[in-house]
Amino acid sequence: MRSNDKITGLVTVTFGVLVITNSRGLNNLPQQDYGAGTFPIVIGGLLIAFGGLLALRGLSSRAPLMVWVNEVPIKRFYLTLLAIVSAIVAYILLVPVLGFPIVSTALLCLLLYGFYRQNWTLAACTAIASTAVIWVVFGRLLQVPLELGILEEVVY
Amino acid sequence: MDSFLAATTLVFTWEVMLIIVSASIFGLFMGAIPGLTATMATALLVPATFFLEPLPAIAAIVSATAMAIVAGDLPGALLRMPGTPASAVYTDEAYLMGKQGKIGVALGLNIVCSMIGGIIGVICLAMVGPLIADFAIKFTSDEYFWLALLGLSCAILVSGGDRLKGAISMFVGLAISMVGMDSVSGQARFTLGSYDLLAGISILPVLIGLFAISELIRRMPETNNPHQEVQMRVKKPFSGTAPLLWKYKFGVARSGVLGTMIGALPGAGADIASWISYAIARKLSRSPEKFGTGHPEGLISASSANNASLSGAYIPALVFGIPGDAITAIIIGVLMTKGITPGPDVFVSEAPLVNAIFLSFIIANLLLLPLGFIAIKGARHILSVPSGVLFPLILIFCMVGAYAANNSMFDIWIMLAFGLLGFVMAENDFPLGPLILAVILGPIIESNFMRSIIKANGDLTAFVDRPIAITLAVAATLIWGMIMANSISFRRTNSRLPFSQ
Numbered sequence: 001m002r003s004n005d006k007i008t009g010l011v012t013v014t015f016g017v018l019v020i021t022n023s024r025g026l027n028n029l030p031q032q033d034y035g036a037g038t039f040p041i042v043i044g045g046l047l048i049a050f051g052g053l054l055a056l057r058g059l060s061s062r063a064p065l066m067v068w069v070n071e072v073p074i075k076r077f078y079l080t081l082l083a084i085v086s087a088i089v090a091y092i093l094l095v096p097v098l099g100f101p102i103v104s105t106a107l108l109c110l111l112l113y114g115f116y117r118q119n120w121t122l123a124a125c126t127a128i129a130s131t132a133v134i135w136v137v138f139g140r141l142l143q144v145p146l147e148l149g150i151l152e153e154v155v156y
Numbered sequence: 157m158d159s160f161l162a163a164t165t166l167v168f169t170w171e172v173m174l175i176i177v178s179a180s181i182f183g184l185f186m187g188a189i190p191g192l193t194a195t196m197a198t199a200l201l202v203p204a205t206f207f208l209e210p211l212p213a214i215a216a217i218v219s220a221t222a223m224a225i226v227a228g229d230l231p232g233a234l235l236r237m238p239g240t241p242a243s244a245v246y247t248d249e250a251y252l253m254g255k256q257g258k259i260g261v262a263l264g265l266n267i268v269c270s271m272i273g274g275i276i277g278v279i280c281l282a283m284v285g286p287l288i289a290d291f292a293i294k295f296t297s298d299e300y301f302w303l304a305l306l307g308l309s310c311a312i313l314v315s316g317g318d319r320l321k322g323a324i325s326m327f328v329g330l331a332i333s334m335v336g337m338d339s340v341s342g343q344a345r346f347t348l349g350s351y352d353l354l355a356g357i358s359i360l361p362v363l364i365g366l367f368a369i370s371e372l373i374r375r376m377p378e379t380n381n382p383h384q385e386v387q388m389r390v391k392k393p394f395s396g397t398a399p400l401l402w403k404y405k406f407g408v409a410r411s412g413v414l415g416t417m418i419g420a421l422p423g424a425g426a427d428i429a430s431w432i433s434y435a436i437a438r439k440l441s442r443s444p445e446k447f448g449t450g451h452p453e454g455l456i457s458a459s460s461a462n463n464a465s466l467s468g469a470y471i472p473a474l475v476f477g478i479p480g481d482a483i484t485a486i487i488i489g490v491l492m493t494k495g496i497t498p499g500p501d502v503f504v505s506e507a508p509l510v511n512a513i514f515l516s517f518i519i520a521n522l523l524l525l526p527l528g529f530i531a532i533k534g535a536r537h538i539l540s541v542p543s544g545v546l547f548p549l550i551l552i553f554c555m556v557g558a559y560a561a562n563n564s565m566f567d568i569w570i571m572l573a574f575g576l577l578g579f580v581m582a583e584n585d586f587p588l589g590p591l592i593l594a595v596i597l598g599p600i601i602e603s604n605f606m607r608s609i610i611k612a613n614g615d616l617t618a619f620v621d622r623p624i625a626i627t628l629a630v631a632a633t634l635i636w637g638m639i640m641a642n643s644i645s646f647r648r649t650n651s652r653l654p655f656s657q
Contacts, residue, residue, distance in 0.1 A: 001583060008584055012324050019331050019346075026343055034609050036338035036345060039602045040331070047327045053643065054320055072377040080377040084369070084551065088572045091555050092565050100556075108548055115379045116544030130549055134556055142207045144560045 004065050005058030012051025019044035087111060099149025100139075104131040163511035166211055167519065175212045176219045176516060180523050183220030184531050187227030189546060193241065194224035194426070195482045196371060199363040200550070202486055203557035210494040211509060214487060215516035218466075221483055222274055222520045225426055225462055226528055229266040230535045233259060242426035242462040245434045245454075252450030260532075264394035265452055266459045267528035268401060269408055273460030274521035276412030277419065277467025281474075282514045285503065288475045292500040297611070298619050300476075301604035302628035304597045307478040309635040310421055311590045313642075320643035321586045329591035332357060333598025340606045352566040359489045360561040361571035362595060366588050367482065368554045369575025372547055374582070379544040393532040400452050407437055407457045415461030419468025419481070426462040433461030463524075467517060474498050474510065478597065482589060485596045 019040050028035030068074045087107050094103045108127035113120060138144040166172070179201065186197035197220050205213035228243040233250035243266075253262035295303070312322035335346045336356030347353040401408065411433040418429040437457035438447045447454050470487075472478045477498040479485035488498055496506060503510055558571040578588055612618030620626045 001580075003584055008586075012328075015328070015331070022346055026338075026345065027341065029341060029606075029610065032610065033614055034606065036341045036343040039605065040334050040345065043327055043330045043334070047324070047331065050320060050324050050327065054324065057320070070377075077377045081373055084373060084376065085572065085576075087551060088369075088555060088568060091552075092568050096565070104552055108552055111548035111551065112545060115376065115548060116542055126545065130552070134552065138203070138556050138560060142204060142560070144203075144556070145563055146556070146559075 002067055002069050004063045005054050005061060007058070007065060009051045009053070009055025009058055012054060013048050014051075016044045016047030016049075016051055019047060083111065083114060095147050095149065097149055099151045100146040101131055101135060101151060102149065104134065159507035160511050162508035163515050166508060166512040167215075167515045172212050172215055172516070173519075175208070175216050176519055176523065177527075179216035179219040180223040180520065180527050183223030184227045184527060186220070187224030188230045188531065188535065189541070189543070193367070193371070194221045194228070195367045197221065197224045198483050198486050199360075199367045200553060200557055202360055202363065202490065203560035205490050206493065206561060210491060210496055211512050211516065213490050213494070214513055215520070217483065217487055217490070218513070218517055219520035219523065221466055222270075222463060222517075222524060223527060225466065226267055226270045226524050227531055229263065229270075229459070230531060233262050233266070234535055242430050244427065245430045246458045248448060249450060249452070249455045252448075253452065253455075256450050258396070258450070260392045260394065261396045261400065261452070262455065263528075263532050264397035265400060265456055267524055267532075268394070268397055269411075269456050269459035270463040270528075271521050271524045272408055273412040273415055273462070273464035274467060274524070275518060276409065276460070277416045277464035278514055278517040278521065280413065280416040280464075281467045281470055281517070282511075285471055285475055285510070288471065289500040289503040292475055295500070295624065296622070297604040297607040298622060298625040299628060301601060301608060301619065302625055302632055303476055304478055304601045304604065306628055306632045306635065307472065307476075308590065308594055308597055308601070309632050309639065311593045312587075312639055313635055318585055318643070319639045321584075322590050323639055323643070325581065325586045325588065326590035326594045329594025330598045330601075332362070332591075333595045334602070339599065339603050340610075350566075352564065357570060357595070358561055358564075358567055359486075359595065361558040361567040362574050363482070363486060363592065364554050364558050365571040365574025365576075366578035366592060368550065369571060370578030370582060370588075372551055372554075373575060373579045375543065376547050379542075379547060393529055400456070404453055404456045407440075407453060408460045411437070411457040411460035412464045415464030416468035416471075418461070419465030420471040426465045429465035429468075430458035430462040434458040463521070470513075470517075474502065474513075475500060477600070479593055482592050485592055488596060 023037040023040035023044065026035060026037035026040070028037070068077075070077065087110075091103055091107060105124075105127045108130055109120075109123045112123040112126055116123065135146060139146040182201065183194070183197050186200070187194060198217050201216060201220050205216055208216065225242050228238060229246075229250065232238045232243045232247035233254055236247060236251040238244040238247045250262040250266065253259065308326055312319055312326055331346075333356075335353055337344055337354055344354060414433055414436065415426075415429040418432060419426070434454045434457060437454050438444050441447065441453055443451070443453075466483070469479070469481045469484045473484035473488055475498075477488060479488050491498055496502065496509070554571065555568055558567045559565065561567060581588060581591070608619060609616075620629050
């Protein structure tokens with residue numbers, strides 16, 4: 001999704017204003033005119049200046065405010081984006097409860113079926129094998145504490 | 157000599173050698189899949205490097221990136237689809253050579269020239285690095301402030317495209333780098349009351365988000381597109397490469413040195429090195445009309461340059477602690493987590509480690525020959541892995557990787573946020589290079605600025621009262637002048653287009 005420079009410029013200006021607003025309460029160093037807020041205020045000011053330039057450029061352009069310029073249909077893009085975001089959010093929320101092995105296998109199975117469109121058996125086998133490999137590499141070899149969740153009682 | 161011997165004992169251990177080979181195979185796979193870049197390979201490799209000693213960690217990244225760049229040539233030559241941006245410039249040349257029945261020569265030249273270019277780059281790095289480090293040892297916080305600012309400014313200038321958007325990308329990165337506790341006063345900034353943000357935003361989820369998740373968002377919707385079969389068969393890789401190499405030996409050497417120099421510029425990566433080398437080879441060629449028709453001269457130059465630039469990027473990274481590109485930004489992050497701060501002192505205090513890094517570069521480049529041969533032979537199998545299978549696996553790998561750095565689920569939220577930000581920015585032609593460099597260099601710029609200003613009791617002229625500092629300040633000012641001039645001229649030339657290109 002491409003936006004006109006007017007939009008991106010205004011977003012940049014807004015971001016700059018937010019940076020400055022949030023920096024104003026920061027105290028200076030004792031007996032100095034500088035402190036923790038100095039750099040953020042400079043950066044915020046530059047974001048406003050450069051964002052303003054970009055917005056000005058957008059004003060002289062005839063481009064639409066927003067346009068989809070990809071070969072892939074927009075509906076497919078939104079569905080894929082939803083799948084990716086949902087998978088990440090589900091991972092964050094479910095792993096502490098159900099554990100990595102169950103969540104990873106389930107998510108992979110759904111994603112593999114959704115994107116490869118073969119059959120559930122192939123998706124499930126690939127998901128189980130891949131989860132096992134990740135578990136061994138990260139959980140065992142690299143000692144990353146991947147959570148077991150409800151499986152903890154089963155394993156230990 | 158003692159430090160060189162110490163370096164050999166560090167490198168020639170079964171652990172380091174095994175890691176180099178494994179990382180090369182990983183890089184080979186990542187580079188060969190169109191759309192997966194060397195930077196993405198590095199970002200995915202970093203979680204594993206956190207658990208390694210400094211040398212194997214860096215050797216893994218060096219090997220994976222060198223191999224990924226070379227492997228990117230395979231889909232280019234066989235399918236006319238560049239595997240990485242660094243191989244895009246000569247994709248047509250290699251593919252057309254294949255159509256003429258010279259696919260073995262094209263791929264053989266890619267691999268051999270990459271190896272030679274890489275080794276030229278290491279030699280330049282080993283020779284120039286210590287000399288610059290000797291000079292840089294005199295630098296104070298004033299010079300480091302200007303140098304970091306100069307590095308960021310260069311990153312905008314050479315990142316290509318719209319400099320105004322490059323500058324905005326850099327400021328966004330600087331703002332992100334300020335999240336967390338201020339290093340001088342200890343005040344919390346932009347933490348939104350979150351305890352997780354007090355220590356700042358961890359670099360690893362930012363990298364994975366910007367370079368892997370945003371790429372997945374872009375690529376995953378295309379997974380149902382018809383799969384391209386590899387039609388060409390590579391029967392004799394490397395046959396016929398020696399006479400061509402001899403014929404264009406000066407082109408290989410020139411591009412190796414040029415690639416190293418371009419790589420040393422902050423923000424200019426392997427892709428820019430290969431484009432410039434190709435353009436120069438065409439300009440200096442006796443038969444420029446043959447370029448673009450399956451002629452090996454441009455391919456030879458660009459292949460040498462893109463791998464040499466990888467070594468070149470380590471010059472500012474090791475000497476000043478200022479990354480030349482996203483990959484060296486990751487390397488600096490990895491070294492710092494191991495308690496090693498890159499800078500001129502590292503050439504004295506960690507001399508065996510520095511020499512061991514050079515050695516691992518040479519080994520990684522020499523490995524390109526046998527692994528490249530295997531890659532050519534197995535190219536059809538590597539390229540036949542369906543993206544519908546690969547992308548979900550990478551997504552899970554990204555989540556585990558982002559979590560692994562701090563064992564924190566919060567980092568996965570950060571990864572998601574930066575994935576979406578990276579996608580929106582890339583869709584609107586905002587380069588991501590200046591952003592990631594700014595996230596890394598932001599604290600360096602700010603802490604050196606604050607140190608100098610406290611030292612000078614608030615007197616701003618103290619920033620330019622030393623000869624090196626004033627030289628760097630003038631250079632930074634000139635570059636900002638060029639950025640502004642380019643932004644204005646870009647506006648004029650693109651005002652008639654529906655969208656700026």
